[in-house]
Amino acid sequence: MREAIRLSWEMMSTGKAGPFGAIVVREGEIIGRGWNQAVASSDPTAHAEIVAIRDASRRLSDHRLSGCELYASCEPCPMCLGAIFWARLDRVWFGATRQDAAKAGFDDAFFYRELELAPSLRRVPAAQLLRDEAVKSLEEWTKNPDKTPY
Numbered sequence: 001m002r003e004a005i006r007l008s009w010e011m012m013s014t015g016k017a018g019p020f021g022a023i024v025v026r027e028g029e030i031i032g033r034g035w036n037q038a039v040a041s042s043d044p045t046a047h048a049e050i051v052a053i054r055d056a057s058r059r060l061s062d063h064r065l066s067g068c069e070l071y072a073s074c075e076p077c078p079m080c081l082g083a084i085f086w087a088r089l090d091r092v093w094f095g096a097t098r099q100d101a102a103k104a105g106f107d108d109a110f111f112y113r114e115l116e117l118a119p120s121l122r123r124v125p126a127a128q129l130l131r132d133e134a135v136k137s138l139e140e141w142t143k144n145p146d147k148t149p150y
Contacts (some may be wrong), residue, residue: 001071001093003030008048008073011035019104022048022072024056024065024089031068032056048072049080053087063150064088074101077108078115086150 007021017036024032034051038044049072057063065087070076074096076084084092098108110123119126141147 001073001095003033004048004071004073005095007033007035016040018106020048020072020074022052022070024052024068024070026056026060026065026068031059045079047077047080049076050083053083053089057087066090069093074098074106078111 004021004023007023008017008019009021011017011021012019012035017040018038020036022034023030032052032055034048034053034055036048037046037051040046049070052070053065056065056068063086066089068087068089069091070084070089070093072080072092072094075094075098076092077098101107102109114122
């Protein structure tokens, strides 16, 4: 955890990163490091946790990080939680809470509220279109004996 917190401080002090750091650990070894790079890289998905997951996945040449744990300087946001679940991490440890982050101007309560709404009622409304055409690729995927499971 101290390394995740250290990364948050170090990279924040450069003026190019928000106050967030994360590491991915497997069997006591750090295999992925990340810090908030959303503004610096013009990438709203470049949160510390996602950057650390990308780093670990690249190093292991595997999209699954089973057997690994993530340490984050702050409680992960909903987007990062999605990445954590997709990566199949075993456990997440965090320092500051989302309430602590909100006090610093990083309030993700809006996202949690939006996720509870039906897609059509969200601030950015979503609606289904061309389902019959779109589902064909999913059906074909299920037939492929050589597919890589997610």
